[in-house]
Amino acid sequence: MKLERKPSVLFTSAVLSIGLLTSSMGFAGQFDGVTLRVATWGGSWKENMVQAIVPKFEALGGKIEFVTGSPQANLAKLIAARGKAPFDVMETLDAQEKEFFATNELIQKIDLSQLTNKEHLDEWQYSDWRVASWSTQEVICYNREKYAELGLPAPTTYQDLANEKLAGRVVIPDITSGGGFANFGAIAYAAGGNEQNVAPGLEVIKSLNSLKFWSRGGEVVTQFESGDVYAAVVHAGWCLRARKAGSPVDTVQPVITGTSHVGVGKYGWLVIPKHSKVPEAASWFINEYQEPEFQMLYAVKSGVVPTNRKSISQLASDPIFAEMLELDPAKIGNQLQIDYKKADTSDWIDQWNRSVSQ
Amino acid sequence: MGTEAATSTVQRADLLARISARRRKGPPPRRGYPWGKLGHYLYCGLSYIFLLSPMIVVIGASFHGGEYYTAIKFPPDDPSLQWYTKIPTAQFEALALSFGLAMLAALGACVIGIPAALGIVRGKLPGRSVISSVFRAPLQIPAIVTGIAFLQLYYLFGDATGLYFQGTFIGLYIGHLFVATPYVVGTVTAILQRFDERLEEAAFSLGASRWRTFRRVTLPVIMPGVYAGALYSFMVSFADVPISIFLTAPGFVTYPVELFYGMENDFDPSILASSSLVIFFCLLVLLGMQKLVGLDNLLRSGSR
Amino acid sequence: MKTRWEMVLLPSFLIVGILIVASQYVFLKGSFFKDLGLGRISDTATMVNYLRFFTDSFYLNTLWITVKTSALAALFTLILGFPVAYLIARMRSRWSMILLAGIVVATFVTIVIKVFGLIIIFSADGLINQALMGLHIVDRPYTIIGNQTGVVVGLMHFTLGFGVLLLYSVIQTIPRSLEDAAQIHGASRWRMHLRVLFPLSLPGVTVGVLMMFNMCMGAFTSAALLGGGRVFTLPVLIQRTVMMEIKYSMAGTLAAVLLVTVLLINLLSIYLIRRLKSARLVIA
Numbered sequence: 001m002k003l004e005r006k007p008s009v010l011f012t013s014a015v016l017s018i019g020l021l022t023s024s025m026g027f028a029g030q031f032d033g034v035t036l037r038v039a040t041w042g043g044s045w046k047e048n049m050v051q052a053i054v055p056k057f058e059a060l061g062g063k064i065e066f067v068t069g070s071p072q073a074n075l076a077k078l079i080a081a082r083g084k085a086p087f088d089v090m091e092t093l094d095a096q097e098k099e100f101f102a103t104n105e106l107i108q109k110i111d112l113s114q115l116t117n118k119e120h121l122d123e124w125q126y127s128d129w130r131v132a133s134w135s136t137q138e139v140i141c142y143n144r145e146k147y148a149e150l151g152l153p154a155p156t157t158y159q160d161l162a163n164e165k166l167a168g169r170v171v172i173p174d175i176t177s178g179g180g181f182a183n184f185g186a187i188a189y190a191a192g193g194n195e196q197n198v199a200p201g202l203e204v205i206k207s208l209n210s211l212k213f214w215s216r217g218g219e220v221v222t223q224f225e226s227g228d229v230y231a232a233v234v235h236a237g238w239c240l241r242a243r244k245a246g247s248p249v250d251t252v253q254p255v256i257t258g259t260s261h262v263g264v265g266k267y268g269w270l271v272i273p274k275h276s277k278v279p280e281a282a283s284w285f286i287n288e289y290q291e292p293e294f295q296m297l298y299a300v301k302s303g304v305v306p307t308n309r310k311s312i313s314q315l316a317s318d319p320i321f322a323e324m325l326e327l328d329p330a331k332i333g334n335q336l337q338i339d340y341k342k343a344d345t346s347d348w349i350d351q352w353n354r355s356v357s358q
Numbered sequence: 359m360g361t362e363a364a365t366s367t368v369q370r371a372d373l374l375a376r377i378s379a380r381r382r383k384g385p386p387p388r389r390g391y392p393w394g395k396l397g398h399y400l401y402c403g404l405s406y407i408f409l410l411s412p413m414i415v416v417i418g419a420s421f422h423g424g425e426y427y428t429a430i431k432f433p434p435d436d437p438s439l440q441w442y443t444k445i446p447t448a449q450f451e452a453l454a455l456s457f458g459l460a461m462l463a464a465l466g467a468c469v470i471g472i473p474a475a476l477g478i479v480r481g482k483l484p485g486r487s488v489i490s491s492v493f494r495a496p497l498q499i500p501a502i503v504t505g506i507a508f509l510q511l512y513y514l515f516g517d518a519t520g521l522y523f524q525g526t527f528i529g530l531y532i533g534h535l536f537v538a539t540p541y542v543v544g545t546v547t548a549i550l551q552r553f554d555e556r557l558e559e560a561a562f563s564l565g566a567s568r569w570r571t572f573r574r575v576t577l578p579v580i581m582p583g584v585y586a587g588a589l590y591s592f593m594v595s596f597a598d599v600p601i602s603i604f605l606t607a608p609g610f611v612t613y614p615v616e617l618f619y620g621m622e623n624d625f626d627p628s629i630l631a632s633s634s635l636v637i638f639f640c641l642l643v644l645l646g647m648q649k650l651v652g653l654d655n656l657l658r659s660g661s662r
Numbered sequence: 663m664k665t666r667w668e669m670v671l672l673p674s675f676l677i678v679g680i681l682i683v684a685s686q687y688v689f690l691k692g693s694f695f696k697d698l699g700l701g702r703i704s705d706t707a708t709m710v711n712y713l714r715f716f717t718d719s720f721y722l723n724t725l726w727i728t729v730k731t732s733a734l735a736a737l738f739t740l741i742l743g744f745p746v747a748y749l750i751a752r753m754r755s756r757w758s759m760i761l762l763a764g765i766v767v768a769t770f771v772t773i774v775i776k777v778f779g780l781i782i783i784f785s786a787d788g789l790i791n792q793a794l795m796g797l798h799i800v801d802r803p804y805t806i807i808g809n810q811t812g813v814v815v816g817l818m819h820f821t822l823g824f825g826v827l828l829l830y831s832v833i834q835t836i837p838r839s840l841e842d843a844a845q846i847h848g849a850s851r852w853r854m855h856l857r858v859l860f861p862l863s864l865p866g867v868t869v870g871v872l873m874m875f876n877m878c879m880g881a882f883t884s885a886a887l888l889g890g891g892r893v894f895t896l897p898v899l900i901q902r903t904v905m906m907e908i909k910y911s912m913a914g915t916l917a918a919v920l921l922v923t924v925l926l927i928n929l930l931s932i933y934l935i936r937r938l939k940s941a942r943l944v945i946a
Contacts, residue, residue, distance in 0.1 A: 037609065042623040067608035068623050076905045077608055079701040082513065082522060086608040099700060168802060174891040176906050212808050213891045215622055228786045228803070245425075346699060346907055353902075354720045358809055358892045392851045402749050405742045406761075409768050409822050412779025415789075419782050432782050432789065470674045477671020489675065495682055497873065500880025500924055502897040503917040506904060507685035510914065514688050536681050539674075597772035599883045600897065604904065614772040614883075621774065621887060633775040640770040644763050 029061025036281045037087035039077070041178065042068030043218055044241075045091075048301050052294045053285065062281060070178050070215075075099060078106060078273055085275040089282045091133055094267040095181035097340035104129050107271045111283035117290035120308030131286050133268040134295075134304040137325055137335065138183050139251040141239035142231040143224060150230075157255045158187050161231055162207040169230040171220060172205065174213035175352040181345055182266040183233050184352065185338040190256045195343040202355040213356070221245055235266065236325045237303020243320065251324045253335075261336035263326055305332070413637055420630035430627060441631040449632045452616035459527075459612065460595040463534040464588040470535070471542030471587060472580075478543070479550040493543045496536050505604035508533045512605075525607025533605050534595045541594065542587030549583030585651050686921075693914030701908045711915035721899075725919065728895040729927070731810055731885070732878035735817035736871050739825045742818070744867075747829035748859075752838065762830075769823030776819045777887045781807065808890030816884025821874040828873060832866030833859075868935045872928055879924050896920045 036057065040046055046066050054064045067074065067087045075096060077086050092100055100106055109128045112118070118126055125132035140155050147154065150165045161170045172187075173179040188194065188201030211229060214220050217238040223229040224247040232238075239251045253263035270289060272282045288294060295306035299315055305325065306312055312329070315321050326332055391398035415432045423436025471493075477483075478490050496504065512529055516522035523529030557579070561571040602612045611619070613636070620629050693711055696704040715721045746765075750758050768776075784790050786803040794800045806812030836859065844854040882897035889898060896916055903913040 039608070042620075043625065065609065069619065070623065072906055073623075076908050079908050080509075080524065081607065082516065084522070086525075176891070176902075211805075215891065216625060218625060226786055346909075349907060353894060353899075356892050357720065357723070357894050392855060398745060398749060402746045402761075405746050405822075406764060408742065409819070410764060411783060412776040412819065413768070413771055415779040415782050416775055419779075430782055430785075431787065470677060473670045474674035474678070477667045477674070481667035481671055483668055483671075489671070492675065492682070493678055496678075498876055498925060498928060499686075500876065500897065500917075500920055502880050502882045502900055503689075503921050504685070504880075506900060506913055506917050507689040509904075510689045510692055510910065511685045532681070536678075536685075539678060593766075593770050597770065599772070599774065600880060600901075603882075603901065614774050617772070617774040618883060618887075621778070630778065633778065636775065637767070637771055640767050641763075643770070644766055648759065648763070 031057065031281050031284070032061035034062040034278050034281050035065060036062060036089065036278060036285060037065045037067055038285065039067040039069065039074040039087040039090040041070065041091070042066070043216070044302055048294075048298050052291075052297050053288045056288060057281075057285070064285075070176065071096060072176055081275075083275060085273040085277070088272065088276040088278050089285050090271050090273060092130075092269050092271055093178065093181070094269070095338070095340050095343075095345055098345075100269075100271060101129065106274055108274045108276065108279060110272055110286060111280060114280070114283040115287050115290070117287055117292075117308075120290060120292060120310060122309075125307055130269040130271050131290070132307045133270045133289060134298060134307060135265055135267045136179075136235035136237060136304050137253065137332075138179060138186060138233065138264040138266055139236045139239060140231060140254050141220070141224075141234050141236075141242065141249050141251055143229075143248060144250050145248045146227075146230040154250070155231065155252055155254075157257055158190050158204055158208075158233070159257070161233075162204065162209070164209075166230055167209040168211050169228070170208050170210050170232065171212055171214050171223065171229050172208065172210050172233040174215045175349055177213075177215045177217075179217070179233075179235055179266070181340075181343075181348065182264055182338060184348060185343065186254065186256060186264040186336055187233075189259060189261075189336060190254065192258055195339060198348055198351060202351060206355060221247075224249055235303070240303035240320065240324050243324065253326055253331075256336050259336065261334060262331070263335040265332065265335040265337050267337075416630055417634045417637060420627070420634040422627045422630065430630070441627045442635075444626075445628045445632045445635075446626075449613070449616055449620075449628070452611050452613040453632070453636070455611070456596055456613040459531060459534060460592045462531060463538045463595040464591040466531070466535045467538040467542040467591040468584055468588055471539050472546055472584065474539075474543050475546035475550055479547055479553075480555075490543075490547070494540050497540045501537065501598070501600040504533065504537060505601040508536070508601070509604040524605055525610055527610075530602065530605045530610075530612070533601045534598065537598070537601065538591035538595055541590035542584065545583045545587035545590070546580055549580050553579055582651070585647075589647070689914045690918050692911050693918050695911045697909035697911045699908070701910060703911050711912050712919075714912075715915055715919060721916075724894050724896055724899055725923065727810065727893065728879060728897070728920070729923065731813050731817060731895060732875050732881075734814050735821060735878045736825075736875040738814070739818050739821045739874055740829075740867070740871055743822055743826040744829055747826050747833055750826075751830055751833040765823050765826045765830075768819075769827065773816070773820045773881075773883045774887070777816055777884055780812075780816065780819070780888070784812075807888055808892045810893055812888035812890070813885045813893050813895065816888040817878045817881055820881050820884055821877050824877065825870065825874045828870040829867065832863050832870060835866065836862050864935065864939065868931065872931055876924055876928070879920065 038049065040049065046068060049064075049066075057064050067077070069077065071091060071093045074087070074090055075092070078090070080086075107129055110131060112126070112128065115126060115131065121132065140158070140161065142155055144154070146169075152163060152165060155161055173183050175181065175184055184198065184201060184205075185195060187204050188198040191200035191204045193200040211223075214223075214232070214234075217234055220229065220232045220234050220238050221242045224232070224242040225245055236251050239249050242249045255262050256264070270286045272279050272286075276282060290307060292306075292308060292311055295308060295311045296314060298304055299306050299311060300318065300321070303321075303325065306315070309329075312327055315325075316327050321327075326335070393401070419430050419432045419434055420441060421434045421437040421439065422430055422441060423434060423438040474493055478486060478493070483489060499507075508529070509524055512523040516524075523532070553576070557575055558571055561575045562568075566574065597614060598612070599614045599618055602615045603618065606612060606615050617629060617633070620626065692703065694707045694709065696706075696708055696710055698704055746761075750761050750765075753761070782788055784804070784806045786805070791800075791803040794804055806815055840858055840862070841854055844858045845851070849857070880897060882895075882901055885893060885895045885898045886901065889895070894902075896919070900913050900916045900920070903909050903916060
């Protein structure tokens, strides 16, 4: 090569190497430019994800947006969108069994090859169409000091809340809230009914003389703090948070009278809506959700029961958690699980509306 | 309307009053407050307290010093500006959307409403009152019915053509325009009815073209009515919930709907902070209008 | 060359007319079908939704609650608002500007914000309960959430601002000199009101009250937030049916009943007022 060409060679190779460097930096972002929309409850549910998962996704070049609402409201948004997906990953409830999983026509398959964390899960906790997100324990949360003041023994089941000393001081979930169906079904069972016969439950609900029906768990924590409420039917996580916020509350796993069950469980599932354009990012998210660190964070902050066994045994070391939640696997297995295949939730809402309207 | 017939009565009464006043030597008659001035003022004071207290409480409570779950109190326990710094961007986006939408809705309502009013008042049409009721009809339809009707319309249209308008700006805009137009039609009609057409005829006879006459003579006179109608349109659109709740979609919400969902799902004292900012903003807009047009002029001409 | 104002009117008329007809037709038509769940609708036209509505006491009760709360709210708004409108209309000082500004701000600010304020005021340790408990009027906190009182209060806040503005513009059209004349000629203040102000303003006030009633019938936010999930008015039920139960046809039926009720009540009121006016002819 003659001397005058050397600069051009140098120049070309410099340009090429810079080009390679920058393009390799571009390729580092697997989800460059991808916006993943997650449909979940708002408030602290969303905050946990913002803390743990969002930074990881952003490091891969993407962005996460949240669509907040209860699973029922989000389902309505999904149906209203007609041919488009208003979000890419959704938290659903076991109560939505029929709507989602009878025909799978609203959802698409999850890329299970991305689900590296399935080693932490049981067989039944994942499939092509859904992956478990968490479970909750629906309990009776009561203020032990107020109970002592009133001379009442600790409640054991729902009917105990119908005590007249507690009138106007009890809250139960509105049927449209997250905890609505599970607790409604449980009260029906405890009153002698079942999924297809909920009328006995309605009688009990009327007798409770509830202050109001909560639609956000956060309300319950506030109400315990302000002394508005002495007892509530909520999932254990809210009771835990009320305790951490300073209220002297305890949990009781309700005895489902007339059955052998003690306690009520509720499961959540993660699904990908059919028309989502970013199923790989959605599958990535679902995998991240199963990450033991995230599940621990979720459990400690929100009081949900993690999906994987390892995390459950780790939590037993936290004394407050161990006290307020049921961590013995055998007893967890004995909790009432509503069989939503047998339930007509639409009819439940109808009957609920009629019964509670003022 | 009884007011037309009363005009001659008014003129007579006015004349009588002036004559009588000149004859009387004593002080002018007391204002017509049945319970006395003080009683009336007190009653109105209570009404004002009733009306304004929620907003004052919201502003005060926005200085909430506690953590996320502590009960929100007024007066706040421990004043701090913390929640003003924690307002999520989603709320600002929703605010921008609401504002832009309201401005455009007011504008659109004028564009549709002014010609309509002109036609109703000036056109020698036989079915005038029917046409007028058609324009007033959206006011009769309950807002929630409008919302669900448009939603269904967009579904039908979308199923037929593949173009879905729900959750889009145009879809939302059409819904807001629908309910905003009657206000402009109403106020401009009212002011046109008192307009002296001879002003226009004078301009004509002096050689002005139709458009020029309209622009230079008619428009300035009816402007107070236009402003009043536009103001009502803006208010209705900015504050609307029932229509917007059906026509918005995740990621595309107006401010009131964002607040509504926030109250249901995501309650966060930052909502109080952003609400206080909105109240403050409304006050500013009001001040601006007072300087520009004068509120009393604006609302005086809004009569039917 | 005379301007053809009819031509000017035409495009606007077409736009508004088409929107009205199209939107009302679609949802009314939809109400005649059966919901199949999850937003699907059957193909055969049936009256089943309407039959269900009129034979079910729950739905009929909902209709009644809607009319009742709206009527009460409109009435109380009139009672609270008319004196205020009169004051601002007759006031000569610059204070009227400030009073008017207060009203306009209240109208501007969306009802959701006002409902927050109401909830805070009426919370267990809020101002009202502190006063009530302190004065020993009640021994446990009084709440407006979850009962019809709360819904009426919410609706009042919704319409008070607009109501005062409407009433203000009506009173504006009645000149002061008429009132002065009546007083000069010996009428006491009450008599002046009864025989001058009220009859003259009646047409405008009726239209205003009807507008407020219509607003309340269609209002959803205050009832939803203050109803606490227990008070079901038709707008709340409609929203729930669309958003929670995803039954578009039934929602259409509910909306149709609401619309027809509103129209009927409006027509009835206007008819009644006309009869009254011709019966007790005062001035004009």
